[in-house]
Every structure is written in structure tokens, then in C-alpha cells.
Amino acid sequence: MPRTIKSPNRVAMHAAVVRSFSEPPRHERVPEPEPAGDHEVVIDVLAAALHPRVRSQADGSHYESTGALPIVPGIDGVGRTADGELRYFVLPDTDRGSMAGRAVIDRRRSAVLPDDIDVVAVAAAVNPAMSSWIALRRRIAFRPGMNVLVLGATGNAGRMAIQVARHLGAGTVVAAGRDPDRMALLPGLGADHVVPLTGDPEAVDRALAGAADDADVDVVIDYLWGTATERALPAVLGRRSDRSRPLDWIQVGSMAGLEIPLRSEWLRAARLQLVGSGQGAVPTRDIVEELPLLAAHVATDHYAIDAVPVPLRDVHAAWTADRPAGARTVLVPGEADRAG
Numbered sequence: 001m002p003r004t005i006k007s008p009n010r011v012a013m014h015a016a017v018v019r020s021f022s023e024p025p026r027h028e029r030v031p032e033p034e035p036a037g038d039h040e041v042v043i044d045v046l047a048a049a050l051h052p053r054v055r056s057q058a059d060g061s062h063y064e065s066t067g068a069l070p071i072v073p074g075i076d077g078v079g080r081t082a083d084g085e086l087r088y089f090v091l092p093d094t095d096r097g098s099m100a101g102r103a104v105i106d107r108r109r110s111a112v113l114p115d116d117i118d119v120v121a122v123a124a125a126v127n128p129a130m131s132s133w134i135a136l137r138r139r140i141a142f143r144p145g146m147n148v149l150v151l152g153a154t155g156n157a158g159r160m161a162i163q164v165a166r167h168l169g170a171g172t173v174v175a176a177g178r179d180p181d182r183m184a185l186l187p188g189l190g191a192d193h194v195v196p197l198t199g200d201p202e203a204v205d206r207a208l209a210g211a212a213d214d215a216d217v218d219v220v221i222d223y224l225w226g227t228a229t230e231r232a233l234p235a236v237l238g239r240r241s242d243r244s245r246p247l248d249w250i251q252v253g254s255m256a257g258l259e260i261p262l263r264s265e266w267l268r269a270a271r272l273q274l275v276g277s278g279q280g281a282v283p284t285r286d287i288v289e290e291l292p293l294l295a296a297h298v299a300t301d302h303y304a305i306d307a308v309p310v311p312l313r314d315v316h317a318a319w320t321a322d323r324p325a326g327a328r329t330v331l332v333p334g335e336a337d338r339a340g
């Protein structure tokens with residue numbers, strides 16, 4: 001039986017609750033969710049991050065949204081089970097998300113973490129790291145030595161993508177992005193070339209084409225789409241040294257737009273393989289299989305992420321608070337949130 005936020009329940013706790021898609025969630029008292037199947041357990045949530053995916057869940061714009069309200073938002077987190085294990089978990093589509101004192105997790109969608117980790121940093125990092133990890137390991141036949149372009153490299157997922165591509169053995173890594181201050185940091189994360197996406201569009205085309213020329217890009221991890229991709233696609237395609245060799249263009253995010261015009265010659269003039277990576281395009285079982293390795297890797301490799309912990313009770317203000325570019329808000333429930 002599906003759990004619902006409205007169901008009567010003896011035990012209460014606090015959670016972030018969305019009652020309108022046009023308003024940030026509020027900190028409210030709600031019934032504690034109860035485990036149903038053999039694999040489900042209650043976890044004390046220690047940290048749950050406010051990813052773009054969570055924002056689109058809470059404003060109803062994500063393609064998986066059913067439009068039903070109210071919901072507790074949050075798609076993943078770090079927590080502790082009653083038997084003392086620290087776990088990173090991802091939740092299925094549910095109205096009982098992770099921004100709560102407690103959540104019900106399916107153990108099979110979680111991974112045990114070492115006890116000495118920074119729970120806020122890990123909660124912030126796994127989702128953005130997962131975007132490129134899954135894309136490269138489950139969506140294409142990536143091989144060490146392949147050259148990678150990260151389009152939209154200044155965001156959390158883009159910066160992780162540089163580091164993940166390096167870890168998985170990429171040859172050359174090209175990072176393209178907008179914010180000049182944050183672009184300057186990308187070589188320190190492993191980018192060999194940095195391409196600014198700002199300024200005169202023709203200069204951007206030339207810069208992209210020059211970098212694609214130098215790197216002979218095999219794989220693009222695209223967090224932008226929209227006009228950014230519309231310009232980058234022909235610039236990169238035209239620079240393949242062997243146009244019959246596959247160019248895997250992986251659509252992962254849409255920070256610059258939801259659409260591009262798909263010109264027919266792009267598909268004929270080079271061996272363009274346009275794929276998406278996300279919920280649906282990648283089966284849940286594949287994501288779940290990757291979780292232990294990915295979580296262990298993120299927990300031990302100290303990926304650069306600027307995580308900002310905020311008490312869960314301040315969720316309403318935190319939702320719209322101004323943060324430095326690139327900072328990731330992480331909601332931190334306290335004991336009071338588990339006490340009803």
C-alpha cells in the first residue's frame with residue numbers, strides 16, 4: 001500500500017512540506033512514515049541536499065511529477081539506521097522524501113558509508129557526481145583514453161564530471177562554462193582546456209572548435225542544452241578528425257534550455273550518437289548497482305564541493321536564500337525533528 005503524508009499514524013516528526021508548487025516548503029509536524037516491505041527500514045536523516053532535481057520535484061516541473069500534493073521533498077540523503085549503520089540512500093518516487101527527521105529507505109537502494117565521513121559533504125556530492133558516473137559507466141561504452149567535453153562545467157555536477165572523467169581514465173578533458181571566476185578553478189580539478197561560453201557568439205564557436213580540434217572530443221557530457229548546445233554541437237561535430245568514429249553526446253541537464261532545433265545534417269555529417277542519462281533512460285537496477293562503488297568513491301576521494309548546512313527548521317528561508325555561486329544547500333534535521 002502506498003504510504004501517504006495524510007495517513008493517520010501514532011508517531012509524529014518534523015519535515016519540509018510542499019503544499020503549493022508555487023511556494024517553498026514549510027517546516028511542519030507530520031506522521032512518521034512506516035516501513036512496508038521486507039527491505040524497508042526507518043532511517044534517521046542526518047543530511048539531505050537541495051539539488052536542482054529536488055527543486056523541480058518541489059515546484060512540480062520534473063518530468064516524473066504526478067502533480068499530487070502535499071509532498072515531503074528530497075530524493076536522497078545520508079542517515080543512520082536503528083542498527084547504527086551510516087548509509088547513503090536514494091528514494092523511489094514518493095511523497096515522503098528525505099527532507100524530514102526520518103525517512104523510510106529500501107536497503108537495496110542504499111550503501112553503507114565509513115563512520116568518519118563528513119555527512120553533509122557526502123549528501124551534497126553524490127547526486128551531482130552520479131550524473132557523470134552513471135552517464136559514462138551505464139549509458140555509453142566509455143573506455144579509458146577517450147576525450148571528454150563537459151558542457152556547463154562550473155556547476156556542482158559539471159565540476160564533478162571533470163573529476164569523475166579523470167578518475168575513469170579520460171584522455172583529454174575540456175571544460176566549457178560561463179562564470180569566469182569559477183572557470184579559473186577548473187584546471188585544478190583536472191581540466192586540460194577551459195573554454196569560456198560568454199561573449200561574442202562567434203568567438204565562442206571558434207573557442208569551442210579550437211578546443212575540440214586539440215582534444216578530438218569523443219564524449220560530451222551536456223548539462224546545458226538550449227542555445228548553448230545549439231552552438232556547441234556543430235562546432236564540435238565539424239572538428240572530428242575521423243567523422244565516422246562515434247561522438248557520444250550525453251544529455252544530462254538543461255540549465256540553458258529545454259529544447260534545441262535538431263538539424264538533419266548534424267546526424268548525417270558525423271557519427272553523432274545522441275543519448276540521455278537520467279531516471280528512466282537508465283534503469284533503476286543499474287543505478288542501484290553503481291551505488292556502493294560511487295558512494296565509497298565520493299566518501300573517500302574528497303571531491304571539491306561547497307556544501308552549506310542549514311537546520312531543517314529553516315527550510316522555508318533556505319529555499320530562496322542567496323548563496324555564493326556553486327554552493328549546495330544541505331538540510332540537516334536535528335533530534336527535535338525526530339521528536340514530533
Ligand SMILES: NC(=O)c1ccc[n+]([C@@H]2O[C@H](COP(=O)([O-])OP(=O)(O)OC[C@H]3O[C@@H](n4cnc5c(N)ncnc54)[C@H](OP(=O)(O)O)[C@@H]3O)[C@@H](O)[C@H]2O)c1
Nearest residue numbers: 052131154155156157158178179252253254255256277278
Ligand atoms: N540526469 C541526471 O542524472 C542528473 C543528475 C544531477 C544533475 N542533473 C542536472 O544537471 C544540471 C546541473 O546540475 P548541478 O547540480 O550542477 O546544478 P548547479 O550546481 O546549480 O549548477 C548549475 C550551473 O549551470 C550553469 N549555467 C546555468 N545556465 C547556464 C548557461 N546558459 N550557460 C552556461 N552555464 C549555465 C551555472 O553557471 P554559472 O556558474 O555561470 O552561473 C551553474 O554553475 C541540472 O539541470 C540538473 O538537473 C542531472
